[in-house]
Amino acid sequence: NxxxxxxxxxxYHIFKxxxxxxxxxxxxxxxxxxxxxxxxxxxxISTVLGNLFRVDPFNRNLPFVSLGxxxxxxHKGSGTxxxxxxxxxxxxxxxxxxxxxxxxxxxxxxxNNPLFRMLPGQGQNIWIxxxxxxxxxxxxxxxxxxxxxxxxxxxxxxxxxxxxxxxDAKANLWVGTxxxxxxxxxxxxxxxxxxxxxxxxxxxxxxxxxx
Numbered sequence: 001n002x003x004x005x006x007x008x009x010x011x012y013h014i015f016k017x018x019x020x021x022x023x024x025x026x027x028x029x030x031x032x033x034x035x036x037x038x039x040x041x042x043x044x045i046s047t048v049l050g051n052l053f054r055v056d057p058f059n060r061n062l063p064f065v066s067l068g069x070x071x072x073x074x075h076k077g078s079g080t081x082x083x084x085x086x087x088x089x090x091x092x093x094x095x096x097x098x099x100x101x102x103x104x105x106x107x108x109x110x111x112n113n114p115l116f117r118m119l120p121g122q123g124q125n126i127w128i129x130x131x132x133x134x135x136x137x138x139x140x141x142x143x144x145x146x147x148x149x150x151x152x153x154x155x156x157x158x159x160x161x162x163x164x165x166x167x168d169a170k171a172n173l174w175v176g177t178x179x180x181x182x183x184x185x186x187x188x189x190x191x192x193x194x195x196x197x198x199x200x201x202x203x204x205x206x207x208x209x210x211x
Contacts (some may be wrong), residue, residue, distance in 0.1 A: 025177065034074070039173050040076075042056060042094075044081070056206045069087050072115060075120065077124065084114075085114070085115060088110060089107055090102050090113060100127075107146070108144065118165075119165040124138060130162060132148070134146070134162050134165075139191070154192075154193065155190040155191055155192075158182060162176070163210055164210065180196070182194070195207045
């Protein structure tokens with residue numbers, strides 16, 4: 001759907017008979033899941049069926065890539081598009097006009113755990129929220145630092161299921177999890193934990209931060 005603030009009307013768009021040369025099952029995929037508008041003007045749309053469409057506003061041809069998994073978050077680097085998916089981190093050359101070749105990258109400890117959010121970090125790094133902790137990923141070296149919960153250390157994440165990320169005006173990184181809010185000290189790598197109800201020790205409680 002597309003909302004026009006001038007007319008205050010919503011126009012409904014479906015992918016039907018727009019790309020008849022695509023294989024059956026892909027040409028009528030209307031299960032839009034998430035979208036991302038990159039700086040080059042391209043609109044990337046991920047679907048529940050695992051397809052990724054690249055929409056060029058000046059060209060009616062809509063090339064797509066079949067990933068097989070939905071995309072939860074996008075990050076556009078220098079010529080590279082990074083995708084946080086249900087099964088890991090996917091990257092591909094975003095400058096290829098036809099069909100870029102997606103490549104899967106498994107982060108240490110994230111096997112069978114989805115990646116949910118991505119946030120630009122320092123330099124070429126990006127922060128990645130997952131079901132198995134927080135990652136600081138170097139897009140150039142393709143290496144990462146992982147932050148996880150330690151029951152014996154109160155200065156670690158209060159839970160490994162990271163739901164959201166936020167960076168404030170002072171460049172502080174706030175991390176939301178199932179068990180509350182965490183503030184990362186970028187110099188020490190330690191966290192300060194905040195909870196609405198510290199007395200509630202259940203994982204699924206009012207302490208959960210969703211956005």
